[in-house]
Amino acid sequence: MELILALTIGVLFAVAAYLLLRRSIVKMILGIVVMSQAVNLLILTAAGLTQGGVPFVAAPASVADAAPSGLGASAAGAKAAGLGDGAESRLGAAAADPLPQALILTAIVISFGVLAFTLAMSLRADQTVGTDDLDAMKGTDE
Amino acid sequence: MDPLVTCLLLPFAAAIACLLCWRWPSAHHAITVAGMACFLAAAVRLFLAVDAGGVVAVNIGNWPAPFGITLVADLTAAIMVVVTAIIGLAVAVYSVADIDRGRLKFGYCIFLNLMLMGVTGAFLTGDIFNMFVWFEVMLISSFVLMTLGGERPQMEGAIKYVVLNLISSAFFLAACGILYGKTGTLNFADLAIRTKAMMQPELLTVTAMMFLVAFGLKAGIFPLFFWLPASYHTPPVAVSAIFAGLLTKVGVYALVRVFTLIFVGDTPFTHGLLLVLAGLTMLSGVLGAVAQYDFRRLLSFHIVSQIGYMILGLALFTQWALAGTVFYLFHHIIVKTNLFLVSGITRRMTGTFDLRAMGGLYSAAPWLALLFFIPAMSLGGIPPLSGFFAKFAVVKASLRGDTMFPAGAPALAAIALAVGLLTLFSMTKIWNEVFWKAGPADGPPMPRSEQWLRYAPVVVLAALTVCIGLAPSFFFDIALRAADQLLNPEAYIQAVMRRN
Numbered sequence: 001m002e003l004i005l006a007l008t009i010g011v012l013f014a015v016a017a018y019l020l021l022r023r024s025i026v027k028m029i030l031g032i033v034v035m036s037q038a039v040n041l042l043i044l045t046a047a048g049l050t051q052g053g054v055p056f057v058a059a060p061a062s063v064a065d066a067a068p069s070g071l072g073a074s075a076a077g078a079k080a081a082g083l084g085d086g087a088e089s090r091l092g093a094a095a096a097d098p099l100p101q102a103l104i105l106t107a108i109v110i111s112f113g114v115l116a117f118t119l120a121m122s123l124r125a126d127q128t129v130g131t132d133d134l135d136a137m138k139g140t141d142e
Numbered sequence: 143m144d145p146l147v148t149c150l151l152l153p154f155a156a157a158i159a160c161l162l163c164w165r166w167p168s169a170h171h172a173i174t175v176a177g178m179a180c181f182l183a184a185a186v187r188l189f190l191a192v193d194a195g196g197v198v199a200v201n202i203g204n205w206p207a208p209f210g211i212t213l214v215a216d217l218t219a220a221i222m223v224v225v226t227a228i229i230g231l232a233v234a235v236y237s238v239a240d241i242d243r244g245r246l247k248f249g250y251c252i253f254l255n256l257m258l259m260g261v262t263g264a265f266l267t268g269d270i271f272n273m274f275v276w277f278e279v280m281l282i283s284s285f286v287l288m289t290l291g292g293e294r295p296q297m298e299g300a301i302k303y304v305v306l307n308l309i310s311s312a313f314f315l316a317a318c319g320i321l322y323g324k325t326g327t328l329n330f331a332d333l334a335i336r337t338k339a340m341m342q343p344e345l346l347t348v349t350a351m352m353f354l355v356a357f358g359l360k361a362g363i364f365p366l367f368f369w370l371p372a373s374y375h376t377p378p379v380a381v382s383a384i385f386a387g388l389l390t391k392v393g394v395y396a397l398v399r400v401f402t403l404i405f406v407g408d409t410p411f412t413h414g415l416l417l418v419l420a421g422l423t424m425l426s427g428v429l430g431a432v433a434q435y436d437f438r439r440l441l442s443f444h445i446v447s448q449i450g451y452m453i454l455g456l457a458l459f460t461q462w463a464l465a466g467t468v469f470y471l472f473h474h475i476i477v478k479t480n481l482f483l484v485s486g487i488t489r490r491m492t493g494t495f496d497l498r499a500m501g502g503l504y505s506a507a508p509w510l511a512l513l514f515f516i517p518a519m520s521l522g523g524i525p526p527l528s529g530f531f532a533k534f535a536v537v538k539a540s541l542r543g544d545t546m547f548p549a550g551a552p553a554l555a556a557i558a559l560a561v562g563l564l565t566l567f568s569m570t571k572i573w574n575e576v577f578w579k580a581g582p583a584d585g586p587p588m589p590r591s592e593q594w595l596r597y598a599p600v601v602v603l604a605a606l607t608v609c610i611g612l613a614p615s616f617f618f619d620i621a622l623r624a625a626d627q628l629l630n631p632e633a634y635i636q637a638v639m640r641r642n
Contacts, residue, residue, distance in 0.1 A: 020309070028305060035312045043319030100322065103271055107315055110278045114311075117282065118304055121289055125297040137298040140372045 005045045012038035025122045025132040032118065036111040040104045047100035055091055055098040144200050145188040146213040149223055149262055152181040153230070157255035170251035171238045177255060178231040185220075185227040192220040193620070197627065197637035199268065207268070207638050208329035214268035216634050217624035218468055222265045222395055225472050228606070229387045229479045230258045232599035236483055237380040239595035245290045245378070253290070254384070257283035264392050268638055271318050271328045273396065274311070277360070281307050284389060287381045288373065299373030306369040310359035317352035321404075324349065331638035334403045334631055343407025350405035350412050357400065361393030363453055364422040367446045371430065374445070375438035375495070379486030382438055386445055387479035391471055394452050398467060401456060402628045409459060409546060416457035417547055421557045424450030428564040437485045437495045437576070440568060441478070444521065447561055448474050454554055455536050458545045464625035466535030469618055473520070473528040473610060480517040480603040484510070487596050488576055490588060497572060501581020511577045513597070516604040518573065520611070522566035528610035531618065533562055 012034055019031030126132045143151075156177025163169040192198050197216045201207055215223070234254065241250050260280030267273050285307075289300045322328055324346065325336040337346060359366045370390070374382055397416075405412055427447025434440040448470070455467030485495065487510060492500045504511045520527035523534075537558050540551040588596070610617055627633060 020305070025301065032305065032308050032312075035309070036315075039312045039316045039319070042316050043322075046319045046323030048323065099328075100319065103315075103319065103322070106271075106275065110275070114278070114282060114285075114308060117285060118308070121285070121297070121300060121304060124289070124292050125301055128292060128294045128297050134301070137301060140295050140299045140302075140376055 001049050001051070002045055005041060005049070009038050009041050009045065012041065023134050025125065025134060028134065029115070029118055029122060033111075033115060036107065040107055043100050043104050043107070047097050050094060050096045053095040055095040057091055145184065145191050146198060146200050146215055146266055148184040149181065149188055150213070150259060150266065152177055152184055153255045153259040153262065156181075157252050157259065160249075160252045160255065164249075167243065167246045170246060171234075174234045174251040174255060175231070175238070178227065178234045178258075181258070182224075182227040182231055185224045188215055189220040189224050191215075192217055197634050199637040208327050208332035211272045212268035212329060212331075212638050213266045214330070214634065214638055215266055216627045216637075217620065218395070218398065218628060219265045221468060221472055221620065221624060222391070223262055225475050226258060226261050226265070226388060229384065229475060229603070230254075232479060232483070232603055233380050233384045233387075235595060236383070236486070236599045239592045240378060240380045240486060242378075248290060250287070250290055253283040253286045257287065257384070258388075261388050261392055265395060268330050269328050270321065270330060270333065270400075274314055274318055277314065277392070277396075278311060280389070280392065281311065284385065288377050288385075290381075291378070293376075295376040299376035302369045303373040306359060306366075310356050313352055313359070314356035317349055317356055320352065321346075321349050329638065330399070330403055331631075331635040334635055335639075337404050337407060340407065346405060347408045347411060350401070350408070353400050353405070354397070354412075354415070357393045357396045358419070359393075360390065361397060361453070362390045362423075362446050362449050363419050364426050364446075364450075367423070367427070367449075370446060371434075371439055371442040374442040375436060379438075379482060379489065383479045383482035383486070386441065386482050387475045390445055390449055391475055394449060394456075394467075394471065397453070398456050398464070398628065402459075402464070403631050403634070413457045413459050413546060414550075416453055417550060417554060420450045420454035420457050421554050422450075423447065423453060424557055424561040428561045428568070431568045432564060435497045435575075437488065437497060437500075437572065438482065440497075440572065441481050441485065444565060444568065445478060447565065448478070448521070450561070451533065451536050451558060454558065455539065458539050458547070458551060459629075460539055460542070460545055461622060461625045461629055462535060462542065463539035463545070464628050465618065465621040466532065466539050468624045468628075469535055469621040470532040472617065472621070473532045473607070476603050476606050476610075477517040477520045477529065480600055480607070481514075481521065483596075483600050483603070484514045484517070487600065488514075490596065492582070497575035499582070500576045501579045502577075503581065504577040509597075511573075513600050513604050514573070514577065516607055518569040520607050522569050523562045524566070526611045528607050528614070528617075531611065531614040533558065535618065535621075 016031045016035035016038055019027050019034060022028055129137055156173055159173045160170045192215050197214060199212050199214045202211045257280055260276050260283060263276035264273055264280060267276055285304050288303055289296055325333055327333055327336060362370045374385055401412060424447050427443050427450060431440050431443035434443060452467045452470050455463040488500060488503060489495055494500060520529035523529045537555045540555040545551045
């Protein structure tokens with residue numbers, strides 16, 4: 001499974017690199033978008049893939065067995081200290097790691113906000129410069 | 143309230159206060175300056191707490207490390223927050239005179255405060271993904287500040303700035319993901335423990351290289367710096383000044399943090415590469431500057447070359463070298479911001495940034511000439527100003543025999559000294575063109591209030607440069623202790639993990 005995803009990520013990075021080198025601003029922005037999607041997939045794959053392992057924590061058998069508050073029982077690598085009978089309130093060994101999924105969600109939201117800004121900025125650039133050809137925007141380079 | 147959280151919340155509170163006063167833009171400046179003053183007080187309080195009590199850490203939401211996010215301040219981070227507050231206040235005061243009403247109405251002060259919050263968060267965080275988030279906060283605010291006003295050079299510069307920084311963010315994120323996959327944690331202290339225990343540290347080198355690209359793009363090392371001279375001279379001067387002072391240094395700080403805490407298993411390769419890149423950065427920056435005749439573009443190339451000195455200190459990886467880096471960071475932020483603010487005053491007086499079109503300012507404004515002379519000579523490394531001691535520390539560290547690269551380091555010392563000479567050439571070129579030679583008539587005279595607002599930050603920053611230069615041992619002792627904390631991170635790890 002990792003092989004297929006790794007190849008997909010590679011293809012996406014290649015597409016992103018090609019688009020980033022284009023002359024039109026819009027295509028370059030599309031390159032940024034594809035690159036962030038590739039990175040999101042990379043985070044998912046790098047942390048290890050499982051199939052069907054839903055990261056739910058089973059309810060404790062009784063109140064006395066409940067984990068003391070504060071010691072996060074939801075982390076996949078939870079330390080054993082403090083949890084007397086670990087089976088009730090720990091993630092199963094085959095469960096998917098929820099942390100990379102949280103990282104990806106954060107990254108998606110950030111890149112969405114940034115994309116909105118970048119599109120508005122490129123529209124304004126097109127209005128001021130008169131074209132979306134990047135080769136015409138070398139005024140600040142010399 | 144906890145000193146760390148206060149430092150983060152004060153610029154945020156100022157931004158929210160400005161948002162609440164959206165309909166009265168004239169109040170924004172007052173709120174920002176007041177907020178920056180309180181932020182400076184909080185930063186000094188944080189520094190005193192770290193100085194007296196060692197590394198300070200707080201778990202957000204009381205989630206124990208390494209599961210939750212920890213805010214950590216060791217001496218390096220505390221020094222960076224203090225200097226952020228100093229130049230935040232200086233630029234906030236300067237902005238009152240410099241920023242036109244149109245930009246103010248569309249949220250200049252809000253984004254200035256948010257950017258400073260992002261910078262502070264990046265300095266104080268103890269979690270690498272949280273650092274990514276703070277980097278994004280800082281970056282998006284800087285995008286807005288760069289493009290606010292919408293003039294053509296701004297948009298051209300902004301395209302390059304935005305795209306290259308977004309690519310750097312993508313690399314940062316990918317590297318975070320891979321690092322998490324290898325070690326299972328995101329907390330800096332926990333990463334330090336786990337990477338030290340790894341059987342094959344060479345496997346981490348790939349991740350280290352991705353972080354090098356990501357932070358190197360932000361810091362402006364060779365060959366990743368070309369967006370910097372293309373964009374830093376386009377926005378208004380207050381914005382240029384705060385970008386030049388802060389944003390690249392956040393990249394340098396991140397490199398220091400990552401290459402002293404996490405990626406220390408394969409130092410002959412990683413730090414050797416940093417050594418080579420430092421030399422190339424110093425040279426390419428200063429050689430680019432030699433050809434420039436735009437005041438701010440020249441200064442932007444110098445940012446790059448001075449970044450090379452800081453990376454040199456990091457690459458050498460001894461206590462003196464890292465102390466040199468920390469001292470250099472502190473000195474250079476102040477000097478570079480000061481030079482940009484001076485360029486703003488000269489622009490106000492002559493109407494242009496082109497060196498060839500300016501002149502005669504020594505007779506028109508001799509005090510301004512002195513205020514330029516101090517940071518310029520400090521940048522060039524002339525005693526008794528701060529730059530001399532910073533360069534001295536880095537060069538001496540490369541000549542001592544205890545570095546990892548006894549063969550290569552003296553070559554870097556030679557490059558550093560030659561680059562210092564060329565930096566001095568650039569500064570004297572500016573002096574000749576702008577102040578010494580006879581020039582055209584002045585621009586419109588400045589009213590008294592505007593003079594105060596523009597000159598006060600420049601005077602204070604120049605005074606700071608002189609003070610650092612006249613009492614270097616006080617500051618260098620702090621830098622040595624900060625370097626000791628960086629090289630021996632047990633105190634840092636203890637402070638974070640002990641919170642359990």
